[in-house]
Amino acid sequence: MTEGKIIKALSGFYYVLSDGKMIQCRGRGVFRKNKITPLVGDNVIFQAENDKEGYVMEIKPRKNELIRPPIANIDQAILIFSSVEPDFSPLLLDRFLVIVESSDIHPIICVTKADLLSENKRLEVNNYLDYYRSIGYEVLLLSSKTDEGIKELYPLLADTTSVFAGQSGVGKSSLINALNPSLQLKTDEISSHLGRGKHTTRHVELIDVCGGLVADTPGFSSLDFTDIEAEDLVHTFPEISNKGEECKFRGCLHVNEPKCAVKHAVENEEISKERYDHYLQFLQEIKERKPRY
Structure with a gap:
């Protein structure tokens, strides 16, 4: 044996x-x-x-597992989002962060295609990214074509098992090729009709990249919160979870409860209103979920 x-x-x-x-x-x-x-x-x-x-x-x-994609014992998730083509989506990023955080997987946010950003668009994207940095996330702005930010990823991948995930067409395979050119993973252009990329990865496989193992996956085929309960959702939003410790009532869901420190922080712009709105949207989804028997 x-x-x-x-x-x-x-x-x-x-x-x-x-x-x-x-x-x-x-x-x-x-x-x-x-x-x-x-x-x-x-x-x-x-x-x-x-x-x-x-x-x-x-x-x-197993220390953790994901069902879609089917993979276990992940140390960190490299969440790949494009800055343009398709445009950066904070709502979709927050959805990914909730799923990753709920599985006790450390997230690293990578925003690609920095070479395509105009000056104004770069400022707009950086404003978003600075907020994520301020609440404790590691965030990189990258370009597979110009190598901007690529070297910053090297030490983050060494001696770890990472899953690369994100919306289709953001350049996951291109990024892995930039990190390890010998792999020559297949990539496809964005479909102009659909405005999104075609899936080029058909199965899950761990490959050697920068001294660690990286899973190039077909992506998350489901972004539903099937295994997350309403009272657990708050813990996947670090800034809401931290501020929630100051709420008057234990178990406060930060919706209609009196003397809610989170709602007060949103009003004072200490917590992003957009992130809070995403939290409320996800909470509603969980509450409306059909019961499982």
Whole structure:
């Protein structure tokens, strides 16, 4: 029995990396019986049949997991958003941040296509990014074409397992190619008809980039808050969570409650009204969610 890590899952096979060797494994039949699905990123015990093939016998406990994309044991999420083409979307970024924060994954915000920004647009985007920095997020403005900001990512990726995620067409594969040109991942231009990129990544795979493992994924196919409860949502907005400790009532959801420190902070422009509005929108979505039985 040997330990390894699943770095690719494809057509029912799990490709396990162990001591620099890749072993193509199948899962034990009992996994299917018990509805257990090995995921890319899983640390596993496997039994090798020979130098190239074997069976995954045991999945070690996960520190976290995502369902869509299916991946486990993520240290950080590199959230890729474009500054233009498509335009930067704070609402979509906040949606991603909620999902990542709720899974205890450290987010790093990367905004691409800086080379396409006009002076006025750069100022507008930087105003947004400065707010995210002020509430504790690491934020980088990048260009895969001019290499602006690329080197700042190198030390952040070393010795970690990262997932690259973001809206389609923002240049995820282009960015990974800029970080490791030998990969030559396929990229597609933006569809002018749809205004968004075509998916070029078909499966989840961990690849070696800058001394760490990076998952190039097909992206988040679902951005619903299916596993987040109303009382937990507040903890995915750091500035709201921190200010909420000053509220008069414990369990304050910062909507209609009296003496709410968060609403007071929004009125005083200590908390972004736009971020607060996104919080209220997401809270409503969760409250209107159909119950699961």
